[in-house]
Amino acid sequence: MTEFPKILMIIGGTLLLIGFFMQFIGKLPGDLMFKKGNTTVFFPIVTCIVISIVLSIVFSLLGRFK
Template identity: 55%
Template sequence: MTGFGKIFIVIGVVFIIIGLLWSFIGKLPGDISFKKGNVTFYFPIVTSIVVSIILSLIFYFFGKIK
């Protein structure tokens, strides 16, 4: 495989993992959500932290493999 092939595979796997995580942990306790009339504001801070930790671990292990 070329360098670009590996990069595309890693990007695809990351998107699949993000999609699966988002469907399971879409709204964790600690995420900020306000609703007033027709306006809804949602800031998934805890979800973002969890996804960041998981992605950091994935990239750490991929870096160790090379």
């Protein structure tokens, strides 16, 4: 039962970080948005690159601890 609080803290911290970064998704310089009439096309190029880098670092760190 001593692992349960630790797991809850890890889940809470992860959700906090995800919520913080979700505020900036789609608002980075380099994300393209085209509007014409009723149509909007959005290409989150820089956002995808940032997410890819962050996930690569996280999975690299997790792989070292196994």
